[in-house]
Amino acid sequence: MNLTVLLSTFVLAFTSYQSVFASANKFTAKSIRSGDNLISILKDHGFTTNERSQVLSSDKRLNRLFLTLDTRYLVHKDSGRTELRMFDSQTSDAFKIIKDGKSIKAFKYDPKYKISIERVQGRVYGSLMGSILGKLKSNWVAARFIDAYAFDLNQGNQVLRGAQFWFNVEKKYEESQFVKYGEVLQTFLEVNGSPIQKKFVRYKTGGVFFNEDDLLDNKPLHAPVKYIKIASRFQPKRLHPITRRKQPHLGVDFELPIGAEIYAPQKGTVLRYGKNRAAGNFIVIRHPNGMETSYNHLQTIDSRIKKGLTVQAGERIGAVGCTGYCTRAHLHFAVKKQGRMVDPLKYIKAYPSQMEDFLEKRVAQN
Numbered sequence: 001m002n003l004t005v006l007l008s009t010f011v012l013a014f015t016s017y018q019s020v021f022a023s024a025n026k027f028t029a030k031s032i033r034s035g036d037n038l039i040s041i042l043k044d045h046g047f048t049t050n051e052r053s054q055v056l057s058s059d060k061r062l063n064r065l066f067l068t069l070d071t072r073y074l075v076h077k078d079s080g081r082t083e084l085r086m087f088d089s090q091t092s093d094a095f096k097i098i099k100d101g102k103s104i105k106a107f108k109y110d111p112k113y114k115i116s117i118e119r120v121q122g123r124v125y126g127s128l129m130g131s132i133l134g135k136l137k138s139n140w141v142a143a144r145f146i147d148a149y150a151f152d153l154n155q156g157n158q159v160l161r162g163a164q165f166w167f168n169v170e171k172k173y174e175e176s177q178f179v180k181y182g183e184v185l186q187t188f189l190e191v192n193g194s195p196i197q198k199k200f201v202r203y204k205t206g207g208v209f210f211n212e213d214d215l216l217d218n219k220p221l222h223a224p225v226k227y228i229k230i231a232s233r234f235q236p237k238r239l240h241p242i243t244r245r246k247q248p249h250l251g252v253d254f255e256l257p258i259g260a261e262i263y264a265p266q267k268g269t270v271l272r273y274g275k276n277r278a279a280g281n282f283i284v285i286r287h288p289n290g291m292e293t294s295y296n297h298l299q300t301i302d303s304r305i306k307k308g309l310t311v312q313a314g315e316r317i318g319a320v321g322c323t324g325y326c327t328r329a330h331l332h333f334a335v336k337k338q339g340r341m342v343d344p345l346k347y348i349k350a351y352p353s354q355m356e357d358f359l360e361k362r363v364a365q366n
């Protein structure tokens with residue numbers, strides 16, 4: 001990063017800090033505590049059983065609201081009127097819940113967040129995850145930092161004891177109050193003793209962690225999504241935590257909201273598609289190099305998908321969902337090479353096909 005960018009980052013951080021605390025402050029921010037959920041919070045603020053069910057039935061997305069300890073919610077009470085503002089930890093969903101006398105309203109809204117930037121730095125002792133959490137207690141932020149290196153910490157590369165790391169992360173403010181962390185924007189980590197820096201490059205509603213070297217890798221496939229957040233990796237020897245039975249995970253799970261677009265990662269032919277109990281809606285594509293890729297738990301399979309259809313790299317094939325055996329919306333993406341399931345992260349690039357030109361131009365401008 002050059003000095004001008006660095007300076008402007010801090011100026012931005014400083015000015016938003018000022019304006020954040022200068023404005024009138026009628027909302028109170030409350031931390032999410034262990035064991036809290038929407039029901040317990042509504043109860044704490046005087047919503048009766050009946051009122052709580054009215055809230056939940058106002059918008060079904062409220063039933064999936066995911067709250068974690070690194071986020072806060074807002075409360076404003078004024079002569080018989082209570083307003084709560086809730087922010088989903090993993091998605092951009094935000095809700096207003098208003099109790100005014102006997103009337104209950106709950107609906108999704110778009111906060112106009114003010115953003116400041118926090119810089120975090122440290123060294124790795126023990127696990128990378130634990131070392132980051134030691135500096136900033138947010139599983140979201142630690143997981144996003146690790147996502148930045150998903151393709152680098154995958155090929156026998158290691159983070160050595162004492163390795164340095166730093167990153168800049170967005171802090172989001174609503175009504176002058178910090179409510180949640182945003183994206184990790186720039187990262188630094190020593191891998192095998194060599195520094196690797198990444199930038200989060202936004203692209204339409206998504207974005208990927210990137211550096212120039214990522215353009216040079218000659219992996220055969222592109223990413224099937226435009227926002228890479230890894231919920232579960234390829235683990236051929238995974239043991240079920242309770243049954244202790246072998247329950248391998250033969251793909252990678254990309255966590256994305258319902259409806260996010262899925263793209264063909266390379267030219268290919270639809271081998272089969274359909275629906276079954278475990279996979280939900282699924283598609284399997286065969287590529288000219290003999291590899292097969294599969295996509296499970298889709299909300300929808302695009303209607304033009306037919307057996308034998310040729311798709312080009314970057315063409316949309318369906319949308320992320322939670323069909324089949326699934327608890328949170330994600331894409332289970334698997335790669336088969338010469339008849340064996342392989343780790344998809346070893347074969348896909350860090351970005352989808354349609355971002356390639358955009359990234360090349362960015363690099364050319366620097």
Ligand SMILES: [Zn+2]
Binds near residue numbers: 332
């Ligand atoms: Zn999976």
